[in-house]
Amino acid sequence: MVKHNTLNFQPLTRPFWNKLIPILLGVIAYFVVVGPEHLNPTNINWIQGGDGAQHYLGWTFFRHDGWRFPIGLNPNYGANIGSSIVFADAIPLFAIPFKILSPWLATDFQYFGLWTLLCFILQAWFGWLLTGLFTRTLAVQIMGSGLFVFAIPMLFRINLHAALTAHFFILAALYLNLSRLQNHRLWYWALLLVGSLATHFYIFAIIAALWLASALDSYWPNKTLSLKKLLIEITSLVTFTGFMAWQLGYFASASNETVLNHYSGFSPEFFVFFNSNGWSYLLPSFYSTTEEKNNFLGLGIISLLIIGLIGAFFKKIPLWSKLKYYPFFILSLVVLALVAFSNHVEIGPWAFDYPLPLSLQFALGNVRNSGRFLWPHMYLITFLVIYLITRAFAKRAVFILMLGLLLQIGDSSIKWYSMRQFISTTAHQPSAFAKATQGLKSSFWNIAAQKYQRIDMIPLKQMSMQYFTKGEDWDWARFASFAATHKLATNMVYLSRVDTKKIDAANAHYDRLFKEGKFDPNTIYILDQEKIVPALMHLNSEADLLANIDGMIVLAPGWKNCQFCPVIPIDHEYRAAFIRPVLNQPVMFNKDGNGTWYLIGIGQFPIIGWGWSYPESWGAWAEGREAHLALPTPLAPFSSLIFDTNPLLSPSHPKQRVVVKINGDFHSLQILDDTHRQMRLSINSEKLGRPDYLAIEFIFIDQAKPQEIGLGVDARVLSIGLISAIFE
Template sequence: MASNKENKFLSYFPKVRKNKILLFLFFIVAILCSYVIYYYQLDWIDFNCNHGRNAKSCIYKAQRLYLLPLIGFIGIFIFLFIDKITFFIVLFNNKIEGLSEKKSGLLLIIYSFIISCFLFSYRFSLYILDPTRVEWIKNMHGDIMLNFLSWHIFRDAPWEFPIGRIDYINHPLGTSIAYLDPTNLFAFIFKIFNNFLPSYFQYLGIWYFFCYVLQGLFAALIFKNIQCDLKLKLLAVPFLVFSTVLLDRLPHATLNAHWLILASFYLYFSKNISSNKKIIWQALIVYLTAWLHPYQTFMLYALMTALYLRIFFEEKNQRKYLTLIFSLTFIFVLMTWYAIGYFYLGGGYEYINFTYSSNFNTFINSMGNSIFLRPLGIGDGDYEGSAYLGLGVLIILVVLIFEKWPRENYVFKKENKALFWIVSILAFLATGFAFKFGEIKFLALHPPAFIEFIFGIYRSIGRFIWPAYYLIVIFSLLSLIYRERSIVKKYILVICALIVQLIDIYPLYKPIPLNIAKGFEISRDFSPWEKFMGKEKNKIIFYPNRDYPYSDFWLLSKKNNYSINIGYFARNNQIEIEKNESLTYDNILNGKIPNDTVYVVGGKFIKIITSSNHKNKFTCEYIQEFYACKSKN
């Protein structure tokens, strides 16, 4: 219940509403605030849009100029009725105050499930859960098309070892789905049932739904065991469900499994799970990532280290068991990677590259994903380390910083030290040993040799900032919840922060226009290619092997069982590719195109064939934007 001081404060609002002069002044203040918002948005448009305020295609122009000032105006007027809002909050509080711990936990989980489903259906559509609807994938950005096509080709590839091996793309080397990221776990599961599946089948919609729902589940479980008012838990959950680092990972389907990070935090904080169970569950989570993505494995193994260190120092009798499980998990992960084909090409290692790192301004830099805040400067590739907290969370942090800290520390407890150290190390690694704020680099360190080896495998090291993001959000909310203030003040503060947060990060979860038609329409006409290939040719070699529009040609390859050398792969054996390119070039100059092969060139490279002294040995034809040649023999 509200205190006497709060009741006295709330009693002023009915008086303001009845007083015409005060009401008029309040109206003027609301208009002035709306104008300030409008003016700020004009300034934003002038700064960020190519043609300033006259730009017709500037992103969110109408929402910024008209919707935001209107929301500000309405929000200030809603403040006039804060006494009524408080009354309903207290009434709601009394209704659910008597729920048992079991029922309140169940309510929290159901609530998180509803929010997760709403977010999924609002951002995508429930139609994409239908695996026969494939066209929507074309509307997605990033690697989603690659994820689908790699599964589409892999499903009909013969079972070989490594089990993720695909021979007829990236010819003659072949490749593995490990370098294509079709969400490996689902690819293997559905490949088993391939004979029963329709010709066009996608599971990416199911995977996205799975990730969003589990994100909500573990967000609920984290706050479920916190000793605080249920309503505050209900308000805290959306901060993790609408995670900016999750919503920003849309182009990388497998990396949407941020629930794995939350699951690790849940195990670390939970007091209702025995140490033995924590050890096993955390090991199983890490092993699961071996079937998903190596970046997840690295981060989850680090979080596993934090949990095991805590148990190691708290329970001496568990030390041998911890060491055994820790080692076995590492061995099983390596064996699984080997079986899938992560070491197949020998091209997983590259020269150390710190480009895709994290910037020191990452937590406050919206990178264009904020309604309110301008993007700040970054270095090349720092977008991979994006971890914008959102204006709502930033407001909470500001409030906490300027408040008096309580004597009892609820966050920086001794048992949390291992987690803080590991997450801090991950955040440090995410910087790539280059300390940058915006485009200014203050210091660059040369890492040890073993760190260079790790970064030769993990290029997008900025992603290691994700656990730090979640830890900051969770502990910010916990610190706010545990501070000594009235329950009503906590409600108002968290509600306001949540509203600001959801409005601010709207660009990250706004609806995506999707074509939800069934089947899959192929834009390129395959008939001239099939006619030119005939029955004798079964290999298409592009020279040089560059970023041609591979998706159409992968579908052509799948349809006719052709081998093809182009594509986009996370890793490759560049030395072998250059050798094969050199061989192709020599064959063109010497007039020796293999009998089962068609060579394809485009643009400025056409003259390599047309100027060849042996071009009379070739049968060539312009097919669409390419020039294709084959041996006359």
């Protein structure tokens, strides 16, 4: 017979040997789901790019840097951006102590396997404690702990977001709330708050909400905490966590990259707990959604929920009598759910938005993945399921829970087993970081690593994941891996948050370097195509190298004066005798014209999705959704720039609309047709500060394939052809 408490949830005391059971359960579950290769700290081969590369590289730069104050700063990984170990999502809770041990660690060392094992163990441990709040039956606790371990939103994070597998913090916070444990509560909550803060911000935000609810419930209605103690607890914990946030590096970035557009970007759909999203053999997805929104309960828990609710109905099990003890806890869950679902509501294939005050949108701007705030609700449903089964089916509860657990494990193996196979396979393959740098074949790179202390990308992109050159997201990892291997600083990084003001300031600094032709002698620069012209305009070609090395545009200050640096073949260098445009004289963009230098991305459409077709006898077609050019300016003041164009027009396609941006700012919307083929741009050179060049971007609204609008068989995506430009 199942024995259980009949009143309030109370912690259960068991013999010490019993407490080893959840530890063993967590270890077994880890090796079943993940496998042994993941645990080897010197095996980094299973880390195959994306977020995993961000975490490992962030840790690698952190371990090789000296100690700083605050201790979480990580400036070599994200130079000029304001970087810390926090924004690499590299789990400061492990990164900081392992940095102390770094001199004795292997060259290739990762702690993410050990961290994941710890998460499994603690998930089982706190699942065991939660189940013990209402049952004294050992077998029920084992089954209940197993259901918490096989929570799909936690399993989904393995090998993706290591820090976010730490759901045990949420279980621990739920335990402290439901048990209403008061002994040493200040220390317990301090550990949870600081531990979660040193793990991941989203988990910390959940823990903070549950802590505040616990404190207020303890004051009223439970009256186990006096007003004085309540104020002391709130003041001390807020102060302490604020201090720790500063030390961990949370304030190294203003994180204003998000703000208005990202809140609700990953808000969950209404049936999120029941949509399998590919995590079930038997239960099909109701509709497709991004994996980031995954909060699927699992078929085992859903089945147990149905059985438990039916049993509760017939046995008339009271559920609401306990709620009076937890008013603020319930309120915190309501608030977390409202934030999670956001103002973008999805119900199946239907969606609608409702307005929020601008100030609230701004405050929630950093909550990009709001669906994560439903994790406490998912675990409470699991807790409720186990509770109802034990109450409604006392004699058969163990058997029913065992069947539910087996169904949960087996049905979800459609995903976790393939993940295990992926880890096992890639663990025996070459490192992704070694593969990332294979494209750097020239001997130039090893010599450069000896000569320079830093490698920077120009321009620095205003996004978390840095893209450049060919638009491949692994380009950032190529040079970050190179920099990590040679212990160089770099701004080519992938961060969870970036400070756009610092990025703008960095790019303004780079622009000044181009204008003065004076570059940092300790930094090697990787340029985007748009920066070739600005670099050539003031380049000291006697000392500085501007060349194409392995397909990369490289600016190496002082290379030609370096005694041990090899000579780069002349045909690899970018050289141009620039004659700046003159007022009222055209710059021609045909194949023999002087303007082809200024067209960015010639022949690059198949790779990056935009650019220019190879110039023809009359000019050059813009290909794709946008086109760019870097156009030098006359020495004399000018007030307008006129482009002669050849717009793609037909009877069924009578106009071309073009959005024009200059130096990143919107300038005008130009409409071209049969009678209007010029783009006349009013530009006051004095107001722009007499720039050396204009970075011009065309965004096309009416691009089309000629073959689709009755103009032959040409299948290119075209919009306008550029013939000439003239300053007036």
